[in-house]
Amino acid sequence: MADDSVQATLEREEDVPVIEAGFTPISNITVVKKNGRYVGVATRRIKVGELVEKGGFVALPYRSNEPDQRAKMLANFLPVVPCSCETCKIMGPNLAVPTGNMIYCQFSQNANLDISFDNSTATFEIRSIAPIDKGDELFIDFAKLYPKNEIDQEQMFMQQFGADGMGNS
Numbered sequence: 287m288a289d290d291s292v293q294a295t296l297e298r299e300e301d302v303p304v305i306e307a308g309f310t311p312i313s314n315i316t317v318v319k320k321n322g323r324y325v326g327v328a329t330r331r332i333k334v335g336e337l338v339e340k341g342g343f344v345a346l347p348y349r350s351n352e353p354d355q356r357a358k359m360l361a362n363f364l365p366v367v368p369c370s371c372e373t374c375k376i377m378g379p380n381l382a383v384p385t386g387n388m389i390y391c392q393f394s395q396n397a398n399l400d401i402s403f404d405n406s407t408a409t410f411e412i413r414s415i416a417p418i419d420k421g422d423e424l425f426i427d428f429a430k431l432y433p434k435n436e437i438d439q440e441q442m443f444m445q446q447f448g449a450d451g452m453g454n455s
């Protein structure tokens with residue numbers, strides 16, 4: 287026999303959904319075909335520092351330094367969740383699948399977009415780091431998401447978790 291009280295609790299939880307504040311996806315990126323390939327371009331003129339896109343992301347269980355070459359292939363066009371823990375230093379950070387049109391923006395070291403992640407809400411924000419005209423092609427540099435040396439690791443850790451590792455600066 288099923289426990290009636292447990293069953294009743296489950297039904298009650300299903301009846302009363304818990305609604306909390308979420309976020310509204312924003313995009314000023316549209317997609318055009320350039321030389322047979324989809325690329326992201328600006329829907330309007332954008333000033334430096336403006337929000338270009340906001341969306342959610344899902345962190346994959348795959349890391350950028352997996353021995354599996356497929357993870358490295360994915361790392362060529364997916365961002366990673368910045369993290370400087372010991373596992374991430376060795377295995378690379380987790381790949382992230384972002385929602386939104388930024389997935390069509392090409393990777394470039396001369397980027398006009400900057401991406402940042404908020405792990406607590408599983409959202410990302412993309413802001414312009416150069417003046418952008420309507421129709422301009424948009425580029426992101428994911429390299430900065432990968433810590434490069436000990437000092438970077440430390441700074442990234444401080445930014446993400448605070449000086450004491452508990453979110454306090």
Ligand SMILES: [Zn+2]
Pocket residue numbers: 369370371372373374375379
């Ligand atoms: Zn980590």
